[in-house]
Amino acid sequence: MKTFSCQCGNTLHFANTRCVNCGLMLGFLPDDRQLSAFTKxxxxxWQASSNGRAYRQCKNYHMYDVCNWMVPYEDTNELCTSCRMTQTIPNLDQPNNKLLWFRMEQAKRRLLYTLYKLELPVISRQQDPNQGLGFSFMEDQTEDEYGNELTVKNFVTTGHNAGVITLNLREAEHSSRMKVREEMNEQYRTLVGHFRHESGHYYWDRLIxxxxxxxxxRTLFGDERLDYxxxxxxxxxQGPSVDWHKVWISAYASMHPWEDFAESWAHYLHMVDTLETASDFDFSVSSHQVINPLQQLPQSDEAKNEAHFNQLFNDWCRLTAVLNALNRSMGLDDAYPFVISTMATDxxxxxxxxxxxxxTTNIG
Known part of the structure; x- marks a missing residue:
C-alpha cells in the first residue's frame, strides 16, 4: 500500500477522508488508483485536484462515513465500485454494527486495491450475476433463552461460494477475533487476511x-477432488500433520488442496502489499533497497517472471526478519509468524x- 500527496504537499494515507494540514475533503479514485483532495x-x-474531473461521494461515504471512494459525476450509480460489490450489510439498528461494517469495508478496499494494482480481473455480480465477485457481511442470529441470555440460533460461517465471499461480522470485533484465534491455536488472524484468503478461492475458480x-x-498442491x-x-x-511446516505455508493450508492454494494466494498478497509499503517509505535492509513489486507486474515471460519472483521473495525474507525483530522489541507478537519452506516457496x-x-495486461 503506497502513500499519496495532497495538493498542499501533505502526505495522505489510503483510509484518510480529510487532510489534517489544509482541511480539504479527500476521496479515492478507483480508476486512477489515486487518493485526491477535492474542492466544490x-x-x-466535487472536483478532484489530481485530474480536474467532477465526482460525487459514494452514498456510503456521505450518509454513513464507512467509505472514502468517489463516483465519477457522469456515473449514475449511487455507490462506488467497491460498495456495489457488497450484497449484504449488517443490521444498522444494532448500535455497534456501523463500526464493524466500517472495518469490513476498509479491509475489503485494501483487498480491491491490491487486485487492481495486480491488474487481475475484478468482475462484480452486477456485471456477471453467476460468476462475479460479491461480499456479504452477516451476523449470527441469536435468541433469548430464559429471558436473560442470548444463544446462537444460526451461525454464520466465513467462506466463499460461487463468487460470494461471506464474512461473519464478529471477525470485525477485535476481542471476538482474538478469542477465536486463541481457540484455534492460530498464529495469525486478521480481517484483511480473511479477505485475501477467500479471494484465493474465488480466483482458483476463475483462473485454475x-x-x-x-x-x-495438482502436482504442487494435491488433487482438489479429495472429499472436502x-x-x-x-x-x-486430528489437527495438522506434525511436520506441516515442511510442506505448507500454514497449518490450515494442510487441510485440503483448495485451502493450500487460498493460503498461498493470501500470503502472496500479504507480500506484495507490504513490500509496496516498505518501498514507498524508501526502506532498505542491510543496504538492500526494497523494490516495489507492483511497479513491475508479473509477466508471461518465464525468465523475467522468475527473476521478478526471486527479487520479491528475497526482499520479503529480509523485510520480515526486521519486522519481527521490531515487534519483539515492543513486546508484540511477530508481524509475520511464518517460516516459508522450499515447497511452500514453489x-x-x-x-x-x-x-x-x-x-489484464496479458488477457486484454
Whole structure:
C-alpha cells in the first residue's frame, strides 16, 4: 500500500477522508488508483485536484462515513465500485454494527486495491450475476433463552461460494477475533487476511479450474477432488500433520488442496502489499533497497517472471526478519509468524506465474 500527496504537499494515507494540514475533503479514485483532495466547483460538484474531473461521494461515504471512494459525476450509480460489490450489510439498528461494517469495508478496499494494482480481473455480480465477485457481511442470529441470555440460533460461517465471499461480522470485533484465534491455536488472524484468503478461492475458480494450470496445480498442491468435507472433519478432529511446516505455508493450508492454494494466494498478497509499503517509505535492509513489486507486474515471460519472483521473495525474507525483530522489541507478537519452506516457496512461485498470465495486461 503506497502513500499519496495532497495538493498542499501533505502526505495522505489510503483510509484518510480529510487532510489534517489544509482541511480539504479527500476521496479515492478507483480508476486512477489515486487518493485526491477535492474542492466544490461552481456547479456544486466535487472536483478532484489530481485530474480536474467532477465526482460525487459514494452514498456510503456521505450518509454513513464507512467509505472514502468517489463516483465519477457522469456515473449514475449511487455507490462506488467497491460498495456495489457488497450484497449484504449488517443490521444498522444494532448500535455497534456501523463500526464493524466500517472495518469490513476498509479491509475489503485494501483487498480491491491490491487486485487492481495486480491488474487481475475484478468482475462484480452486477456485471456477471453467476460468476462475479460479491461480499456479504452477516451476523449470527441469536435468541433469548430464559429471558436473560442470548444463544446462537444460526451461525454464520466465513467462506466463499460461487463468487460470494461471506464474512461473519464478529471477525470485525477485535476481542471476538482474538478469542477465536486463541481457540484455534492460530498464529495469525486478521480481517484483511480473511479477505485475501477467500479471494484465493474465488480466483482458483476463475483462473485454475478447467484451465491449463490444473495439472501443475495438482502436482504442487494435491488433487482438489479429495472429499472436502471429510478433509475438514479430519483436520479439526486430528489437527495438522506434525511436520506441516515442511510442506505448507500454514497449518490450515494442510487441510485440503483448495485451502493450500487460498493460503498461498493470501500470503502472496500479504507480500506484495507490504513490500509496496516498505518501498514507498524508501526502506532498505542491510543496504538492500526494497523494490516495489507492483511497479513491475508479473509477466508471461518465464525468465523475467522468475527473476521478478526471486527479487520479491528475497526482499520479503529480509523485510520480515526486521519486522519481527521490531515487534519483539515492543513486546508484540511477530508481524509475520511464518517460516516459508522450499515447497511452500514453489507454491508462491506458482501463484506469481498464474497472476502474471492472468492480469489484464496479458488477457486484454
Amino acid at each position: 466547483n461552481r456547479n456544486g460538484y 479450474k478447467n484451465s491449463g494450470w490444473l495439472e501443475e496445480f 468435507t471429510l478433509s475438514l472433519q479430519n483436520y479439526y478432529a 507454491k508462491l512461485r506458482f501463484v506469481h506465474k498464474v497472476i502474471g498470465a492472468a492480469n
